[in-house]
Amino acid sequence: MKIYTWESLKEFQQRDCKQKLIVIEGKVYDVTKFMHKHPGGAKLLGAYAGEDATDAWVALHNDKELVENRPARISDAYASWPSRPLVRAAAVLHQVPAPVLGIRVGRCAAAMAVRPAHLDCTASGPAAVHRQAQAGWAQHDYGHLSVFNSRRLNHIGHELVVGHMKGASSHWWNFRHFLHHSKPNVVGADPDINVPYLFLLGDKMPQEWGKRRRGFMPYNWQHDYFWLLGPPMLLPLYFHYENIYFIFKRGDWRDFVWTLSFFLKFFFYVFNHFFPSWLATFGFYICLCATWIALVFVACTQMSHIPMDIDRDQRREPPECRRRLINDWFTGHLNYQIEHHLFPTMPRHSYPLVQPHVKQLCARHGIPYVEKPLSTALADIIRSLKKSGELWLEAYQMPG
Structure with a gap:
């Protein structure tokens, strides 16, 4: 599997780039085909092309096991992009009874x-x-x-x-x-x-x-x-x-x-x-x-x-x-x-x-x-x- 650096992912942020890749928890997914089936709309996934979508994914999905395998995982990111501290810390509250x-x-x-x-x-x-x-x-x-x-x-x-x-x-x-x-x-x-x-x-x-x-x-x-x-x-x-x-x-x-x-x-x-x-x-x-x-x-x-x-x-x-x-x-x-x-x-x-x-x-x-x-x-x-x-x-x- 190809290893992507954050620098190499920047090319997928261009609007004219037909392939759409996003990163969730350090894993790179190809959402090119899936984005048009996404319940939140293709534009939402397209807005995260070449970016780390972990924070939004954690916040907006309460059934992560069901949705995490919908798009095709193709690689790992070379280095993780540090998440926003408040959003990351708040995610822990979801684990509280x-x-x-x-x-x-x-x-x-x-x-x-x-x-x-x-x-x-x-x-x-x-x-x-x-x-x-x-x-x-x-x-x-x-x-x-x-x-x-x-x-x-x-x-x-x-x-x-x-x-x-x-x-x-x-x-x-x-x-x-x-x-x-x-x-x-x-x-x-x-x-x-x-x-x-x-x-x-x-x-x-x-x-x-x-x-x-x-x-x-x-x-x-x-x-x-x-x-x-x-x-x-x-x-x-x-x-x-x-x-x-x-x-x-x-x-x-x-x-x-x-x-x-x-x-x-x-x-x-x-x-x-x-x-x-x-x-x-x-x-x-x-x-x-x-x-x-x-x-x-x-x-x-x-x-x-x-x-x-x-x-x-x-x-x-x-x-x-x-x-x-x-x-x-x-x-x-x-x-x-x-x-x-x-x-x-x-x-x-x-x-x-x-x-x-x-x-x-x-x-x-x-x-x-x-x-x-x-x-x-x-x-x-x-x-x-x-x-x-x-x-x-x-x-x-x-x-x-």
């Missing part, structure tokens, strides 16, 4: 979110909003394989909840969300920060776009128009467009049927029972059922990522800031962003239980564990957008 950390706690609660009453997401007013939000947290549990021990049962549950109860493609969610977990805040890989035609984030991208005169938005005002174009457009408009585009581009007709079943059920029932027109029904869906998720998405994820370093691919620690913004119920426990990124397969109800152990790990490795109130978190995201906009304007105005 479940009753201690409550790793299995919350599975029943997640399954209860799909009791028959919640399958009917057609109630009016606050009840409908509440059920839609809870269905969103439930699909997140199924998508992360944290409800059942069976991977297949989790996938079936995810298709049912995200498709029939939320009106979205399960494969679209998987491909998008797992890329975010694998490459957080990495330009060109993390879809959650891939919004350059509306917002420029971080310190480096605004300067690059400014020098090249790219984009068409007044980015120096982006901190002002964020609340107009950010949360209101995210889920109601952009996510719906991206979801429909994904389904038809891939010809994923099973997800199309699930999605169609939601909209037929929701609109025909609500229109016939509560509203005098289709326009009013649509307004109810956009303004109420989509707004909660959009607000939590911004509150729990964007406020934990936008103020941090955003750059091209680097080896970095997971999000260092946890914002306990409103309460665990409203955010579906996704206010525990460090815990969620370290343990994506852990049921979300277990994050408060594992948090003290993560704090100890951070202190041991000298990594800041930051907790911020809502007001500070909101101010941080606005300050970050304002700073990025100023960097863009300064670069844009520089002569030739």
Whole structure:
């Protein structure tokens, strides 16, 4: 078997390289054929071509014996690439008995979110909003394989909840969300920060776009128009467009049927029972059922990522800031962003239980564990957008 050095693996990082090799625990795997069958999408594996994917593999797979032999192992790496200390140390917590950390706690609660009453997401007013939000947290549990021990049962549950109860493609969610977990805040890989035609984030991208005169938005005002174009457009408009585009581009007709079943059920029932027109029904869906998720998405994820370093691919620690913004119920426990990124397969109800152990790990490795109130978190995201906009304007105005 050929022995690869890290230097020789760099050629496989090129986009035009047809062969895709990744390294997991010092072993080199050829994923060229397997990547198109990967449940997390081909792009996820392609993002690790020529790199060490051990940290992401450990964090995202709770059935390692089943998945480790799917791609073809072809070699060993000459020298191991040191893993990030916090991620590596956190992996040890998975070995602690479940009753201690409550790793299995919350599975029943997640399954209860799909009791028959919640399958009917057609109630009016606050009840409908509440059920839609809870269905969103439930699909997140199924998508992360944290409800059942069976991977297949989790996938079936995810298709049912995200498709029939939320009106979205399960494969679209998987491909998008797992890329975010694998490459957080990495330009060109993390879809959650891939919004350059509306917002420029971080310190480096605004300067690059400014020098090249790219984009068409007044980015120096982006901190002002964020609340107009950010949360209101995210889920109601952009996510719906991206979801429909994904389904038809891939010809994923099973997800199309699930999605169609939601909209037929929701609109025909609500229109016939509560509203005098289709326009009013649509307004109810956009303004109420989509707004909660959009607000939590911004509150729990964007406020934990936008103020941090955003750059091209680097080896970095997971999000260092946890914002306990409103309460665990409203955010579906996704206010525990460090815990969620370290343990994506852990049921979300277990994050408060594992948090003290993560704090100890951070202190041991000298990594800041930051907790911020809502007001500070909101101010941080606005300050970050304002700073990025100023960097863009300064670069844009520089002569030739």
